Amino acid sequence: MCDVQTLFRRHGLRATAHRALIYDTLAGADHPTAEELHALVSARCECLSRSTVYATLEAFHNAGLCRRIPTPAGPDRFDADLHEHLHILTPDGEVRDVPETLGLELLNALPRGVLSEIERRTGLRIARVSIRLHGEPARSENGHPNGVDRRHLAPADAQPAAR
Ligand SMILES: [Zn+2]
Numbered sequence: 166m167c168d169v170q171t172l173f174r175r176h177g178l179r180a181t182a183h184r185a186l187i188y189d190t191l192a193g194a195d196h197p198t199a200e201e202l203h204a205l206v207s208a209r210c211e212c213l214s215r216s217t218v219y220a221t222l223e224a225f226h227n228a229g230l231c232r233r234i235p236t237p238a239g240p241d242r243f244d245a246d247l248h249e250h251l252h253i254l255t256p257d258g259e260v261r262d263v264p265e266t267l268g269l270e271l272l273n274a275l276p277r278g279v280l281s282e283i284e285r286r287t288g289l290r291i292a293r294v295s296i297r298l299h300g301e302p303a304r305s306e307n308g309h310p311n312g313v314d315r316r317h318l319a320p321a322d323a324q325p326a327a328r
Pocket of ligand 1: 244
């Protein structure tokens, strides 16, 4: 692990106090949107405008200091964790990390023969594989979201059927 000064230098960025504050906030947050990051930064210091936070985030991304994660619903999210790891996206646009060992297990389970055949047919070398998982609320064995089977609820507790 290196300090922010060294990290920024390695990525060709000057480590100003404001950039260090924004980076530190990003690194401590859970895949925030630019808007969420601005709110988190503002809670620590009201010295930075929204446009400064957005522009700095863009500079971090361009310098390879963070990952940008497009989501199917809502704005992109950002991740300062540059370790190879997979994400699972929720329908409402949240992003969660897949446990590292399971992500690696999944990537390592990809059939090498298929990858080689893709390279042969496309004439390209596969430099890296990126997998993004799309989650939805888990269903229980009875087929109901989150394990709630409304057939067993008293009528007063039952939700009205969606029309
Ligand atoms: Zn992540």
